[in-house]
Amino acid sequence: MSRRPxxxxxxxxxxACTPAVTxxxxxxxxxxxxxxxxxxxxxxxxxxxxxRARMVQRLAAHGIADAQVMAAMGAVERHRxxxxxxxNQAYEETSLPIGLGQTISKPNxxxxxxxxxxxxxxxxxxxxxxxxxxxxGCGYQAAVLSRVATEVYSIERLRGxxxxxxxxxxxxxxxxxxxxxxxxMAGYAKGAPYAGIIAAAGGEAVPxxxxxxxxxxxxxxxxxxxxxxxxxxxxxxxxxxxxxxxxLEPVHFVPLKSGIx
Ligand code: SAH
Numbered sequence: 001m002s003r004r005p006x007x008x009x010x011x012x013x014x015x016a017c018t019p020a021v022t023x024x025x026x027x028x029x030x031x032x033x034x035x036x037x038x039x040x041x042x043x044x045x046x047x048x049x050x051x052r053a054r055m056v057q058r059l060a061a062h063g064i065a066d067a068q069v070m071a072a073m074g075a076v077e078r079h080r081x082x083x084x085x086x087x088n089q090a091y092e093e094t095s096l097p098i099g100l101g102q103t104i105s106k107p108n109x110x111x112x113x114x115x116x117x118x119x120x121x122x123x124x125x126x127x128x129x130x131x132x133x134x135x136x137g138c139g140y141q142a143a144v145l146s147r148v149a150t151e152v153y154s155i156e157r158l159r160g161x162x163x164x165x166x167x168x169x170x171x172x173x174x175x176x177x178x179x180x181x182x183x184x185m186a187g188y189a190k191g192a193p194y195a196g197i198i199a200a201a202g203g204e205a206v207p208x209x210x211x212x213x214x215x216x217x218x219x220x221x222x223x224x225x226x227x228x229x230x231x232x233x234x235x236x237x238x239x240x241x242x243x244x245x246x247x248l249e250p251v252h253f254v255p256l257k258s259g260i261x
Contacts, residue, residue, distance in 0.1 A: 049074070051091050052073070052074050052075075052076075052077075052078070052091060053074060054091070055073065055074075055078075055091040055107050056070050056073055056074045058093060058107070058108070059073065059107060059108060059111045062108045062111075062112070063112075064108070064111040064112060064115055065115070066114075066115045066118055068118060068126070068127075068147075068148045069111050069114050069115045069118065069144075069148065070111075071147070072114070072144045072145075072147035072148050073107065073110070073111055073144055075147060076140065076143045076144050076147070076172075078090045078091060078107070078140055079091070080168060080171060080172075081098070081104065081138040081139060081140040081143075081168050082096050082098065082104065082138070083096075083097070083098075083099075091107070093106050093107060093108055094106055095109075095252075098137050098138040098161065098164070099138075099160065099161065099164065100158050100160050100161055101254070102135075102137055102158070102161060102254055103137075103254060104137055104138050104140055104141075105141070105200065105253070109251065110140070110141055110144060112233075113198055113221045113233070114141075114144060114145065114148060114198070116219065116221045116233075116235050116248075117131070117196040117198050117219055117221045118148060118196075119219060119235075120195060120196055120217060120218050120219035120237065122195075123150065123195075127148060127149055127150055128148055128149040128150070128195045128196050129149065129150050129151070129194070129195035129215070130149065130150060130151040130152075130153065130191055130192075130193075130194050130195055131145050131149040131151070131152050131153070131194060131195060131196045131197070131198065132153045132154075132155070132184075132187060132188055132191060132192075132194045132196070132197045132198070132210075132213065133145060133152060133153070133154040133155070133197075133198050133199075133200065134155055134184035134185075134197070134198070134199040134200065134201060134210075134222075134256070135155075135156060135157075135184065135199060135200030135201040135254075135256075136154040136155065136156035136161065136162060136165045136179060136180075137156065137161055137165065137200060138161065138164060138165055138168055139154070139164075139165030139166075139168045139169045139177075139179075140168075141154075141198070141200060142154040142165065142169065142174075142177050142179070143169060143172055143174060143177070145177075145198070146172075146174045146176050146177045149176075149195070149196070150176060151176050151178065151191070152174075152176060152177045152178065153178045153180060153188050153191040153194075154177065154178070154179055154180065155179075155180040155181070155182055155183075155184040155188055156179070156180070156181060156184075157181075157182065157183050157184065157257060157259065157260045157261060158260075158261055159181060159260070159261070162179060162180075162181040165179055166179055178191070181260065182260060183258055183259055183260055184199070184201075184256075185203070185207045185209065185256065185258050186207070186209050187207070187209035187210050187212070187213040188213070189209075189213060191213075192212075192213035192214075192215075193213060193214060193215035193216075193218070194213055194214055194215060194218055195215055195217075195218045196214075196218055196219050196220075196221070197210050197213070197214055197218070197219075197220045197221075197222075198220075198221045198222070199220075199221070199222035199223065199253075199256065200223075200253060200254075201223070201253055201254050201255060201256040201257070202222070202223030202224055202225060202231045202251070202253040202254070202255060202256055203222075203224065203225065203255070203256030204224075204225045205224070206220060206222060206224070206234070206236060210222075211236070211238070211243060214236075214238045215238065216238050216239065216240055217237075217238065217239075218237075218238055219235060219236065219237050219238075220234070220235070220236040220238075221233070221234070221235050222234050222236075223251045223253040224247075226247065230250055231250065231251050231252060231253060232247050232248060232249065232250050232251060233247070233248040233249055233250075233251050234246070234247055234248070235248065
């Protein structure tokens with residue numbers, strides 16, 4: 001099996017970050033409410049630890065080695081985030097539709113990106129500090145992040161998905177997950193500086209707000225359009241003097257869009 005390139009693979013020069021800044025309303029913060037169960041059926045055997053354990057074994061086979069990532073993905077019940085009709089595919093190595101034309105990434109891609117994010121500066125307890133997620137979608141990745149970071153700010157531009165994620169996450173009672181409705185291209189200044197910023201949608205360049213809101217020592221992990229029109233995974237690391245940029249493997253994410261809908 002061929003292993004993907006690790007990090008860091010230094011590229012020449014610093015990041016060029018010159019996208020247009022969009023002016024959209026400031027995001028509204030919504031604390032995930034403590035509440036009763038989601039009411040979503042668990043599916044026969046799908047809430048069993050064993051199904052997730054097999055998924056985690058596959059992550060290891062794909063080269064994911066971080067124990068925190070494996071523990072987090074082994075714990076979060078992915079089937080609670082997908083449509084009832086798709087529940088039996090929830091732990092397969094596949095991306096799945098989550099409504100409004102958006103998709104939840106394959107487990108392998110979620111694990112890979114969070115592992116890259118965790119390569120940045122960690123707190124004394126081994127966790128990342130505050131993390132910003134762009135593209136809440138169904139809320140699955142936010143739930144995984146809540147287990148490896150002290151605070152998770154997750155922003156979604158589609159009101160329908162923001163509401164759906166709130167419903168999905170209610171079951172988990174995660175006081176450190178903060179769901180925001182707004183345009184993630186502007187980041188979320190109130191939570192800054194972030195130890196990590198992770199995007200689940202791919203743009204043409206890294207918005208300047210993300211770089212401004214990233215702490216020194218922190219990382220941005222995001223899909224990005226490359227010359228030629230294909231997407232690749234991009235990792236940026238902020239040092240006291242520069243942004244180091246690394247381009248990794250090809251990926252396929254939904255587009256990063258400006259504004260809210
Ligand atoms: N992490 C998600 C995956 C969501 S798919 C999960 O676990 O389900 C990517 C999401 O990014 C979509 O819901 C899309 O609406 C959202 N998105 C795209 N551009 C955005 C932007 N500028 N701000 C916030 N969300 C955005």
